[in-house]
Amino acid sequence: MKGKRDSTGFLIKQRAFLKLYLLTSIEKEPWYGLQLLDELKASFKPYGFVPQHSEVYRALHDLTEDGILSRKKVKENGSKYKEVAVYSIADKEEAKAYKKLVKADLDRCEQLLRKALKDNFS
Amino acid sequence: MKGKRDSTGFLIKQRAFLKLYLLTSIEKEPWYGLQLLDELKASFKPYGFVPQHSEVYRALHDLTEDGILSRKKVKENGSKYKEVAVYSIADKEEAKAYKKLVKADLDRCEQLLRKALKDNFS
DNA sequence: TGATGAACAGACTGTTCATCT
DNA sequence: AGATGAACAGTCTGTTCATCA
Numbered sequence: 459m460k461g462k463r464d465s466t467g468f469l470i471k472q473r474a475f476l477k478l479y480l481l482t483s484i485e486k487e488p489w490y491g492l493q494l495l496d497e498l499k500a501s502f503k504p505y506g507f508v509p510q511h512s513e514v515y516r517a518l519h520d521l522t523e524d525g526i527l528s529r530k531k532v533k534e535n536g537s538k539y540k541e542v543a544v545y546s547i548a549d550k551e552e553a554k555a556y557k558k559l560v561k562a563d564l565d566r567c568e569q570l571l572r573k574a575l576k577d578n579f580s
Numbered sequence: 581m582k583g584k585r586d587s588t589g590f591l592i593k594q595r596a597f598l599k600l601y602l603l604t605s606i607e608k609e610p611w612y613g614l615q616l617l618d619e620l621k622a623s624f625k626p627y628g629f630v631p632q633h634s635e636v637y638r639a640l641h642d643l644t645e646d647g648i649l650s651r652k653k654v655k656e657n658g659s660k661y662k663e664v665a666v667y668s669i670a671d672k673e674e675a676k677a678y679k680k681l682v683k684a685d686l687d688r689c690e691q692l693l694r695k696a697l698k699d700n701f702s
Numbered sequence: 703t704g705a706t707g708a709a710c711a712g713a714c715t716g717t718t719c720a721t722c723t
Numbered sequence: 724a725g726a727t728g729a730a731c732a733g734t735c736t737g738t739t740c741a742t743c744a
Contacts, residue, residue, distance in 0.1 A: 467629045468736090469591045469689075471714070475696065482700045492726055501699075505692045507589045510716055515728065540723050542726065557700065564697055567591075570627045571690045574597065577623075578604045579683055590715090593735070614705055632737055637707065662744050664705065709740070719730070 469570070470563045476509060476517040478560045480545075481553050484527065490542040491515055518545055526552045591692070592685045598631060598639040600682045602667075603675050606649065612664040613637055640667055648674045 479498060483489055489497075495514045502509065521527040528548035531541050547553050601620060605611055611619075617636045624631065643649040650670035653663050669675050 468594045468597070472590045473714075475590070478696065478700050490726080491728095502692070505688060505695070507692065511726090512717085512728080513715060516715090519728090540726075543728095561697070561701055564693055566627060568690065568693045568697070570624070570629065571686055571693065573627070574600065575683070575686055575690070578600050578679065595735075612705080613707095633705090634707080634738085635736065638736085641707090662705075665707095703744105705744090706742085707740105708742100709738100711738075712736090714735080715733090717730100717732075719728105721727085721729100723724100723726085 469567050470560070472509070472513060473517055473520070474560055474563065476514060477521055478557060478564075480514070480517055480521065481526070481547070481557055484545050484547055485553070488544045488546040490532075490544045491518060494518075518543075521545075521556075522548075524552070524556075525549055526556060591689050592682070594631070594635060595639055595642070596682055596685065598636060599643055600679060600686075602636070602639055602643065603648070603669070603679055606667050606669055607675070610666045610668040612654075612666045613640060616640075640665075643667075643678075644670075646674070646678075647671055648678060 476498070479501075480494060483494055483497065491514060492511065495509065495511050498509050498514065518527065518529075522529050522545070526547070526549050527545045530544050530546070532544045533541055598620070601623075602616060605616055605619065613636060614633065617631065617633050620631050620636065640649065640651075644651050644667070648669070648671050649667045652666050652668070654666045655663055
């Protein structure tokens, strides 16, 4: 994974958080960037979190560099003739392994937040 | 509060998180910086989070600038004659209000993490 | 050495700009 | 306008440096 750490000790980074969601979506079926972004924006809006397009692209690029995703330019034969970058899972094992890592970090973060709520409000 | 935001949409910032703990500790009794740091380090070690001294100082400075804490240089008459910066609550109402704000953000973050665990692992 | 604080540097992310269809 | 990507800029935080008792 190129020595990049997703966690620096405190809470999980947005990048890793998005990667997790991207993998889960793409596992179900291939998507392209802005499509995924719209889905994420809608999903998180109630929580006051609005991911930006560049961060989603960076997450997709990272996952591709790591060989977890593969990217294919596809000519959309719909109403418009336009190329989009469609992503699909390239390495299911790696994807699974990465998600497992993130899950561990999410669990840790949840415990940390719970602790803070308990320590400061009870 | 000088227009500074503690939350930028994703998860709570370390600074705000530490401020919360600092206020709770200082509410009980006045402390000085490194003393608080040691307490925090011990408390979070099991969670893989190791706060650094500069971040704690910055948090204390912020709270002082905002008028929530007051700082007093105290000559320690113990084994060593040395000055430490002891903090105490300057404005109980403001402290309470700030903690309330942070609590709301912590709750939001916890929901976001729960959602992520649910959306991606079930 | 313990304590405080500032300065510096790097990581992360939001905003803007550029390109192409 | 929709889609992608790069470049730039600002914020947050970790490391280092400086000072003082």
